[in-house]
Amino acid sequence: MFSRIYIEESVLEHHQTKQILDRFPNSERIIIEHYKDVFNRSGQDWRFQKEHQALILAERKDTFLYAGSGYTPSFGSGAFYYNAVMLNCIYDCDYCYLQGLFPSAHVVVFVNQDDFRKALVEELDKTQENMYLALSYDTDLLAFEGLFGFARPWIEFTEQEPRLSIELRTKSANISAIKGLKPNSRTVLAWSLSPQSVIDLHEKKTASLQARLKAIQTAMDAGWPIRLCIDPMLRVPNWESVYQEFLLHLSHSIDLQKVKDISVGTFRMNHAFLKRMKQQRKDTSLLFDSYVIKDGALSYHDETVSAMYDLVKSYFSDEVMAKKLDFIF
Amino acid sequence: MILITTALQAEAQPLLTHFKLKHDARFKRIQLYRNNELLLAVTGVCVTKASAVTSAVLSQPDFDIKGVLNIGIAGSAIHKNGSLFRINQIKQASNKACFYPEAEPIKGFQQTGILCVDEPLTDAQQLSERFSLVDMESAGLFTAASLFLDVNQIECLKIVSDKLEGIWLGKEFISELISSQLNEIDAFLNQKNWGNTCNPHDTEIENWLVLLEQNIPITLTQRRSLHNFARFYLLRKTTSGLPEPDFSTYSGKPSERDVIIENLSKRLIN
Numbered sequence: 351m352f353s354r355i356y357i358e359e360s361v362l363e364h365h366q367t368k369q370i371l372d373r374f375p376n377s378e379r380i381i382i383e384h385y386k387d388v389f390n391r392s393g394q395d396w397r398f399q400k401e402h403q404a405l406i407l408a409e410r411k412d413t414f415l416y417a418g419s420g421y422t423p424s425f426g427s428g429a430f431y432y433n434a435v436m437l438n439c440i441y442d443c444d445y446c447y448l449q450g451l452f453p454s455a456h457v458v459v460f461v462n463q464d465d466f467r468k469a470l471v472e473e474l475d476k477t478q479e480n481m482y483l484a485l486s487y488d489t490d491l492l493a494f495e496g497l498f499g500f501a502r503p504w505i506e507f508t509e510q511e512p513r514l515s516i517e518l519r520t521k522s523a524n525i526s527a528i529k530g531l532k533p534n535s536r537t538v539l540a541w542s543l544s545p546q547s548v549i550d551l552h553e554k555k556t557a558s559l560q561a562r563l564k565a566i567q568t569a570m571d572a573g574w575p576i577r578l579c580i581d582p583m584l585r586v587p588n589w590e591s592v593y594q595e596f597l598l599h600l601s602h603s604i605d606l607q608k609v610k611d612i613s614v615g616t617f618r619m620n621h622a623f624l625k626r627m628k629q630q631r632k633d634t635s636l637l638f639d640s641y642v643i644k645d646g647a648l649s650y651h652d653e654t655v656s657a658m659y660d661l662v663k664s665y666f667s668d669e670v671m672a673k674k675l676d677f678i679f
Numbered sequence: 680m681i682l683i684t685t686a687l688q689a690e691a692q693p694l695l696t697h698f699k700l701k702h703d704a705r706f707k708r709i710q711l712y713r714n715n716e717l718l719l720a721v722t723g724v725c726v727t728k729a730s731a732v733t734s735a736v737l738s739q740p741d742f743d744i745k746g747v748l749n750i751g752i753a754g755s756a757i758h759k760n761g762s763l764f765r766i767n768q769i770k771q772a773s774n775k776a777c778f779y780p781e782a783e784p785i786k787g788f789q790q791t792g793i794l795c796v797d798e799p800l801t802d803a804q805q806l807s808e809r810f811s812l813v814d815m816e817s818a819g820l821f822t823a824a825s826l827f828l829d830v831n832q833i834e835c836l837k838i839v840s841d842k843l844e845g846i847w848l849g850k851e852f853i854s855e856l857i858s859s860q861l862n863e864i865d866a867f868l869n870q871k872n873w874g875n876t877c878n879p880h881d882t883e884i885e886n887w888l889v890l891l892e893q894n895i896p897i898t899l900t901q902r903r904s905l906h907n908f909a910r911f912y913l914l915r916k917t918t919s920g921l922p923e924p925d926f927s928t929y930s931g932k933p934s935e936r937d938v939i940i941e942n943l944s945k946r947l948i949n
Contacts, residue, residue, distance in 0.1 A: 353783075353784040354782070354783070354784065378767075378784065378790060380767050380768065380790075380792075381809045382768070382777075382779075383777070387777055387779065388779050391779055391830055392825065393825050393828065393829045393830050394781075394829060394830055394831075395781075395829040395830075395831050395832075395874050398781070398783075398829070398831045398872075398874045399781070399831075401783075402781070402783035402784065402831075404783075587915055628907075632878040632879065632880075632881075632910060633878075633879060633914070634914065635910075635911045635914035635915045638907045638908065638910045638911035638914065639911055639948060640908065640911075640944070640948045
């Protein structure tokens with residue numbers, strides 16, 4: 351992994367840089383001035399880079415916090431924000447919006463993690479609102495935890511900030527990476543879940559469904575608040591039976607009553623992102639389905655979305671479970 | 680095809696012999712050579728010429744070039760003469776612009792950055808660990824090639840020829856330097872992945888659409904949608920070809936056409 355590491359000259363001496371470089375003693379190191387010189391180059395081939403992913407170590411100089419997008423719910427936990435402590439992911443999901451958002455598939459790590467937390471404290475001081483922060487928005491932080499260890503200090507930080515709630519969303523099974531940390535009611539561990547056949551076809555390099563379920567059970571037993579994200583539901587061939595089987599398996603595998611909530615969404619994508627993704631790759635049917643534009647985003651036709659949501663509702667029909675469901679759109 | 684560029688005829692000569700390249704006379708003032716897989720263009724010395732010649736050759740649609748490889752000599756104050764380097768960054772001295780070929784790992788090739796200057800450089804202080812080589816073409820090559828190709832399709836291999844002494848290098852000496860690295864150049868060409876530029880099902884979809892258009896005039900929007908849906912259909916159903924449209928209800932009216940296209944679209948996406 352990461353046979354090439356680009357390093358901004360200004361962070362060469364940063365302690366985080368040194369720690370990361372120690373993990374990759376055989377990687378080729380290329381000194382650069384600014385991460386955007388490499389990350390924002392024109393003429394990059396996303397698919398090619400995904401096969402030869404490089405790591406870029408950089409310093410975030412501004413914009414440590416973003417207001418959340420309307421496509422993601424805040425689960426009633428205050429004003430929704432997200433940050434980008436890393437850009438891109440080691441997984442290779444066919445539907446991932448990062449393919450349309452970023453010009454490069456290389457992974458950017460901002461080594462000045464403390465500055466993100468300082469900015470957050472300043473924002474919390476300014477506002478009287480509670481804040482809900484999605485930490486793994488443009489990456490999968492838990493998947494990287496064994497390499498960079500960024501999730502752990504964020505969880506410890508959240509414990510100190512009573513008005514802050516964070517969500518760590520993952521497709522990994524890497525719960526052991528935060529073993530030993532005290533569970534905190536304001537740190538929600540969220541797992542994106544899909545049927546195994548969807549994982550095989552469209553979520554390459556991610557943990558299997560079984561491994562994710564096992565990790566969820568471990569986290570739940572330890573006392574972490576758990577969010578299940580059945581998102582995005584995809585219109586794969588015979589999707590009804592594929593998702594029926596999946597939901598049945600899910601209800602038999604974990605104690606759903608102990609889950610904090612279940613977020614459900616169907617495939618949706620910013621129009622411009624999908625256009626870019628279609629230019630980059632023509633090897634996955636997902637990008638070429640028939641979509642309609644709703645509120646600036648492309649999504650399945652209403653009847654498909656309704657049918658998908660009805661299917662999920664039918665499996666969580668009792669009153670307690672129904673209250674835990676949160677449908678996006 | 681892969682386009683090799685060299686600045687000098689003396690750099691090109693060993694490659695012409697090694698790859699059995701024949702002269703191609705399509706350009707009056709560009710020395711161009713080819714076999715079935717490779718093209719070689721001699722650009723002349725300097726950024727502008729490297730850029731102009733690279734652009735001219737890449738503009739030829741019938742060559743279907745999927746990669747450009749610049750091979751040439753370079754000066755260095757620290758590396759041994761005869762050492763071969765793959766270039767991972769290029770800095771144009773005149774405007775400080777930096778260019779980054781993708782330079783994904785290829786085993787056995789050491790990498791460094793190169794400073795591209797407008798006049799021969801004798802001041803070793805201008806080089807650094809990061810930019811340890813100097814030449815006079817790489818920035819022009821990269822600028823031109825990146826208008827046509829992705830950054831993973833542009834490569835430079837440089838062989839150290841001098842210690843910036845400012846002395847004249849003879850043709851035989853330059854040719855010998857290139858000759859000494861022919862095995863490495865072969866190895867590089869064998870290992871290099873220039874990226875897959877062909878898309879699955881393109882030909883099948885295009886032929887199907889042409890056949891459709893011979894029977895029924897479709898709008899550009901309809902064509903674009905059908906193209907997408909046909910790809911969706913083929914990617915989901917790998918065992919069967921595209922469905923045959925039914926034109927029996929078409930007598931020339933646009934409304935009939937629209938119904939046929941709608942039905943066809945439904946068959947493709949359901």
